[in-house]
Amino acid sequence: MNRKKLQKLTDTLTKNCKHLFRGFDKDNDGCVNVSEWISGLSVFLRGTLEEKMKYCFEVFDLNGDGFISKEEMFHMLKNSLLKQPSEEDPDEGIKDLVEITLKKMDHDHDGKLSFSDYEQAVREETLLLEAFGPCLPDPKSEMEFEAQVFKDPNEFNDI
Ligand SMILES: [Ca+2]
Numbered sequence: 001m002n003r004k005k006l007q008k009l010t011d012t013l014t015k016n017c018k019h020l021f022r023g024f025d026k027d028n029d030g031c032v033n034v035s036e037w038i039s040g041l042s043v044f045l046r047g048t049l050e051e052k053m054k055y056c057f058e059v060f061d062l063n064g065d066g067f068i069s070k071e072e073m074f075h076m077l078k079n080s081l082l083k084q085p086s087e088e089d090p091d092e093g094i095k096d097l098v099e100i101t102l103k104k105m106d107h108d109h110d111g112k113l114s115f116s117d118y119e120q121a122v123r124e125e126t127l128l129l130e131a132f133g134p135c136l137p138d139p140k141s142e143m144e145f146e147a148q149v150f151k152d153p154n155e156f157n158d159i
């Protein structure tokens with residue numbers, strides 16, 4: 001398996017999922033090494049809800065301080081919502097959305113989401129797993145990906 005092919009496989013997953021790379025890059029050095037890639041994949045394809053929650057939370061916590069702040073929510077929602085040019089001030093709509101989401105998920109009312117806030121909310125409503133934008137592949141691209149990866153597992157030996 002050469003780098004080009006690896007890139008192609010990763011593209012299959014990332015086309016619906018722009019936060020993916022950040023979730024894979026555990027040591028934040030800007031590139032994904034093989035062990036990060038494999039462990040990221042196993043969460044994607046075989047992960048439990050718990051593992052997926054941890055993964056998504058890390059993706060959403062943009063600055064890595066252990067909380068999802070209003071600013072981070074705003075930033076992510078702004079990036080993941082489709083632009084609606086007809087709206088006069090789309091930022092206002094996003095701000096409202098942030099407030100509503102925070103109200104729903106912020107169990108200890110400190111104005112930001114800790115992992116335990118997030119976990120409680122997701123256990124009540126699984127859809128909130130990706131509340132701030134898609135960070136897991138949809139089932140279709142997941143299947144395409146598996147089909148390619150597991151076609152010939154020996155190809156992974158020479159990454
Ligand atoms: Ca944060």
Ligand SMILES: [Ca+2]
Binds near residue numbers: 108109111
């Ligand atoms: Ca909180």
